[in-house]
Amino acid sequence: MALTRGKLADALRARFGQLSRSADAARRNILSQFRVVPREDDVRAGGETRSAPPEVQRITQAPEGLCLYAVGDIHGRMDLLLRLVEQIDADAAGLPEGVKPQIIFLGDYIDRGLQSRDVIEYFTSGALDRYDPVFLLGNHEEALLRFLQEVNFGTQWTRFGGGETLYSYGFAPPNSRASLNSHEEMAKVREAWTKLWEAFRERLPESHLSFFQSLKPYHVAGDYLFVHAGLRPGLSLDKQSQRDMLWIREEFLDDALPFDHLIVHGHTPEDAIYRDDRRIGLDTGAFLTGKLSAARLFGTDVAFINT
Numbered sequence: 001m002a003l004t005r006g007k008l009a010d011a012l013r014a015r016f017g018q019l020s021r022s023a024d025a026a027r028r029n030i031l032s033q034f035r036v037v038p039r040e041d042d043v044r045a046g047g048e049t050r051s052a053p054p055e056v057q058r059i060t061q062a063p064e065g066l067c068l069y070a071v072g073d074i075h076g077r078m079d080l081l082l083r084l085v086e087q088i089d090a091d092a093a094g095l096p097e098g099v100k101p102q103i104i105f106l107g108d109y110i111d112r113g114l115q116s117r118d119v120i121e122y123f124t125s126g127a128l129d130r131y132d133p134v135f136l137l138g139n140h141e142e143a144l145l146r147f148l149q150e151v152n153f154g155t156q157w158t159r160f161g162g163g164e165t166l167y168s169y170g171f172a173p174p175n176s177r178a179s180l181n182s183h184e185e186m187a188k189v190r191e192a193w194t195k196l197w198e199a200f201r202e203r204l205p206e207s208h209l210s211f212f213q214s215l216k217p218y219h220v221a222g223d224y225l226f227v228h229a230g231l232r233p234g235l236s237l238d239k240q241s242q243r244d245m246l247w248i249r250e251e252f253l254d255d256a257l258p259f260d261h262l263i264v265h266g267h268t269p270e271d272a273i274y275r276d277d278r279r280i281g282l283d284t285g286a287f288l289t290g291k292l293s294a295a296r297l298f299g300t301d302v303a304f305i306n307t
Contacts (some may be wrong), residue, residue: 068101111140
């Protein structure tokens, strides 16, 4: 259902009420994905001893003449994105003459946050052209693209954050729970989803659609490979599946096999930036924590920036 400005405000108030009532459950669901990063000064938690973080020994090199800034999952937090870009601006202003800064975004720009549309509008506005940005595909952008092709995917998409993206574009998702009451209600919900789907496809700005369709599954620069979720250990790059690049978790995170490149990724939220000789994890749960993170890769130096 498309909304007028007044109806959208009412719908948002109702949505915030729903979010408030289910906040604990939603938070538990998202936080269940979080991984705790061990620290030297915090090797005990919950009565269990954890290993200290591994010492980083691998030396990696960014392309000559480039300073790379890799940004983790944004999830509709336009406020944090603008703050982080300001910090990157300040850092880039101090780079040696002739060094070009470039930002690489690791995917998951939308969902969960109500500023999802604003993030995409910002990306398509040319505001970051000075950074020759690289935009990677995340599993949440893949979900939006799937919804554009499959009306029946809408209910599943809203279960992991798509509802907030639809709201940000001015649409109120149907109450799919009502379909459980009767066949008549089920038919009404299906009809409502079909109308929303048709209207969303029609009203999604062409620049936004082109942006989503242009997203890359990975990017290689110097000794680094940038990808949303990770890679499957033991497979060469040409054998990797896009599904793994967007969705993989434990099989990648918990394996010890090294890759040809150092993997820079997001997707799995951790309570702090993670770095070892295999990977750098930059998803610090910005949607919930207010901490959007980036890695600064220049020469052989690796540094980090947080909001």
